[in-house]
Amino acid sequence: MKKIWKIHILLLLLPGSALVAQMPWNAVGPAGGDARSFAAVPGNPSHLYLGTTNSWLYESTDRGNSWRRLAKLGASDDLILDHIVVDEASSSTIYVAAWTVTNPDGGLWISHDSGKSWTESVGMHGQSIRAFAQSPSNPRTLIAGTLEGVFRSRNAGATWQQISPPASQEIHEIESLAIDPVDPNIVYAGTWHLPWKTTDGGENWHNIKQGIIEDSDVFSIIIDSLQTSVVYASACSGIYKSENGAELFKKIPGIPSAARRTRVLKQDPLNHDVVYAGTTEGLYKSVDAGKTFAPMTRPDTIVNDVFVDPIDSNRVLLATDRGGVLSSDDGAATFVAANNGFSGRKVEALLVDNANPAHLFAGVLNDKNYGGAFVSSNGGSSWEQIADGLGGRDVYTLAQSPDGVVLAGTNNGIFMLAEGTTAGPGLGWAPLDTSPKPRVVSAVPTPKRKGKIPPAKGLARRSAVHKVAFSKANSHSRVSHKPVVHKPSVPKNVAEQPAVLSPPGTPDSRVYALDLSGDAWFAATAAGILTSRDRGATWQGGPVLGSKEYISGTVHGALIVAARRDGLALSSDAGRTWDSIGPPSAVSLIHRVAFTPNGTLWLAAHEGIYLSHDEGKTWRTIDRFPMSNVDDVYYDAQMQRVLVSSRDRDWVFVIDPAALSWTWSRTGYRVFLVRAAAGRMVAASLYDGVLLAPRPEIARAGAQAASNP
Numbered sequence: 001m002k003k004i005w006k007i008h009i010l011l012l013l014l015p016g017s018a019l020v021a022q023m024p025w026n027a028v029g030p031a032g033g034d035a036r037s038f039a040a041v042p043g044n045p046s047h048l049y050l051g052t053t054n055s056w057l058y059e060s061t062d063r064g065n066s067w068r069r070l071a072k073l074g075a076s077d078d079l080i081l082d083h084i085v086v087d088e089a090s091s092s093t094i095y096v097a098a099w100t101v102t103n104p105d106g107g108l109w110i111s112h113d114s115g116k117s118w119t120e121s122v123g124m125h126g127q128s129i130r131a132f133a134q135s136p137s138n139p140r141t142l143i144a145g146t147l148e149g150v151f152r153s154r155n156a157g158a159t160w161q162q163i164s165p166p167a168s169q170e171i172h173e174i175e176s177l178a179i180d181p182v183d184p185n186i187v188y189a190g191t192w193h194l195p196w197k198t199t200d201g202g203e204n205w206h207n208i209k210q211g212i213i214e215d216s217d218v219f220s221i222i223i224d225s226l227q228t229s230v231v232y233a234s235a236c237s238g239i240y241k242s243e244n245g246a247e248l249f250k251k252i253p254g255i256p257s258a259a260r261r262t263r264v265l266k267q268d269p270l271n272h273d274v275v276y277a278g279t280t281e282g283l284y285k286s287v288d289a290g291k292t293f294a295p296m297t298r299p300d301t302i303v304n305d306v307f308v309d310p311i312d313s314n315r316v317l318l319a320t321d322r323g324g325v326l327s328s329d330d331g332a333a334t335f336v337a338a339n340n341g342f343s344g345r346k347v348e349a350l351l352v353d354n355a356n357p358a359h360l361f362a363g364v365l366n367d368k369n370y371g372g373a374f375v376s377s378n379g380g381s382s383w384e385q386i387a388d389g390l391g392g393r394d395v396y397t398l399a400q401s402p403d404g405v406v407l408a409g410t411n412n413g414i415f416m417l418a419e420g421t422t423a424g425p426g427l428g429w430a431p432l433d434t435s436p437k438p439r440v441v442s443a444v445p446t447p448k449r450k451g452k453i454p455p456a457k458g459l460a461r462r463s464a465v466h467k468v469a470f471s472k473a474n475s476h477s478r479v480s481h482k483p484v485v486h487k488p489s490v491p492k493n494v495a496e497q498p499a500v501l502s503p504p505g506t507p508d509s510r511v512y513a514l515d516l517s518g519d520a521w522f523a524a525t526a527a528g529i530l531t532s533r534d535r536g537a538t539w540q541g542g543p544v545l546g547s548k549e550y551i552s553g554t555v556h557g558a559l560i561v562a563a564r565r566d567g568l569a570l571s572s573d574a575g576r577t578w579d580s581i582g583p584p585s586a587v588s589l590i591h592r593v594a595f596t597p598n599g600t601l602w603l604a605a606h607e608g609i610y611l612s613h614d615e616g617k618t619w620r621t622i623d624r625f626p627m628s629n630v631d632d633v634y635y636d637a638q639m640q641r642v643l644v645s646s647r648d649r650d651w652v653f654v655i656d657p658a659a660l661s662w663t664w665s666r667t668g669y670r671v672f673l674v675r676a677a678a679g680r681m682v683a684a685s686l687y688d689g690v691l692l693a694p695r696p697e698i699a700r701a702g703a704q705a706a707s708n709p
Contacts, residue, residue, distance in 0.1 A: 024668030025691040030374040030383040033344025035319035038307040039084035041091045045309045051081030052344050054687035064317045066340040073109045077687050083132035089139040097132035104128045104147050123160035131177040135184035145174025150189050163202025178221040190218025211249035213237040220265040234262035241290045266306040270313040278303030296332040322370040343689030350675050350684045351398035357678040363395025379678045380692050389429035399514035409511025434539045518555030520574040529562050531575030544569050544578045556595040563593045581616035594633045596657045604630040622660050632673040645674045
């Protein structure tokens, strides 16, 4: 007998009441993603820190073979932790400098207890810190490069002073810094338009552009610790070397060429003739003090940072885009992934196997050949990549038919998982030909079919006012008797729209949603609505009701509802004909639709959650439901509950569709969608991979709490 949750009313959600703190959910992979920076504890290179693009700092105590989340810095999820410094004088002090992509923001975070607690530096608050360094000869001296210029602290970050001219038209947008190993007053600064140098602590600056191609972004500057007159600089125009303190640079010919952006230079601390160049087209290595460079990785490896073990320089780590951490024990001759415990994935698709709830699929975005789809056979504890055949495509949606067929909707068409397989290595994907034959799609359904709406009058009636009753005496969970008005918004002249000839679909269009549960397989795409009645062998469809881009859809037998951002389309005959139905008048932006088994239509929108028992003729809200901008709504057959989430929040809601009551819990991460698997909640996050609820799950009700029988 299936376990049914009993929901009991405990309290009302009062305005301004606080959410109760809970155990955070666990981020479990898939391993990999964007890694940005490294730092090692002085004297103990086995103890490492790793910076990411999602505000998280990771820690490793086994030379970077495995990682654990140490701390999330700041309140946002988009801090890029590009520079980490472990204090040479006191290794329990850690500095992390950050910036953001979307706006000129960032800051400096400092811990004095090895990362257990953090404070933000007041003097650097809001500064987009693109470069950061500690003086080798005076650890209390720190230098920060921001979009505004160069700043210095002489008291270990307590206070800061700008040492570049505040009104300078040249020394700003600092991308790289280097401090002379002996004299902390000698500072090099690379900008988005050539490098600069001061020899008197910032009192005076002079340009050191001689030999460098004009208007070069300078990404990295390093100084040879034994010969401080030897300076290397990397730029968008190539790699340069100076042997006279950067007064004259010479461009190193050959690899990498001017087309490759060298993000980081790193010198082998045991052999100064060995120099590594991390570029957007792979890692390069020089064994002759920069005279020549040779490629060490594939060109699709985007390198953000390089760590060379100061005790065993054959140990080399790379922080990369998409691939996470790569490790080498043979001087960069070969690399393997070292992402155990690290996940910075953007997951937008989750699928729980309908025959085995411990068997999960996840689809990720932005990771090209490192991404695609992943499979777990143990409830999300570990993952294997299954990307063969996807060609580096993003996976936006995953769906399974009742008999086990798995489809992936990508940014470039629909793909089917190798038939007859459910898990294990060697799985691959085959593209489906979704080019439909031209056919007539009716803008007005046949009135004779039961449940259809007459062409003109029926549609006009849908624009009328419909009264919906809710309880003001009961808690959130109960429907009441207070009239609430929602006017479905319908295009005025739908009845006058002519039948349209649907052109052949575009097989490489983006696929937003798939549903394989009904009489026909359904796909919502950027080219229109597609349906298949022969298990994906052929597809019909295209633009519907004058619109191409449909972002969601749900199937209930022969009934299909497809959603645009500003409207809905209904088919009662498995996609052969379509009619426009109006969403609630208050709705400005639709995100998702879903059916429950009794045929109730649920709609997730910018304004919240709505439901209709009559195919969109009238709509209801859930009284006092506390979350707006709902991105996902999904009916879970195992739980017999509706699952709701928003990418703006770390909340997930479980709604009883009969009583309209709910429980909620906090994941600790921003989520895209939530599902249930093997008695445990699982979520797809925006930046942190797949999340698993703690066991047992801790859930607190905003208006009520759950108790198990």
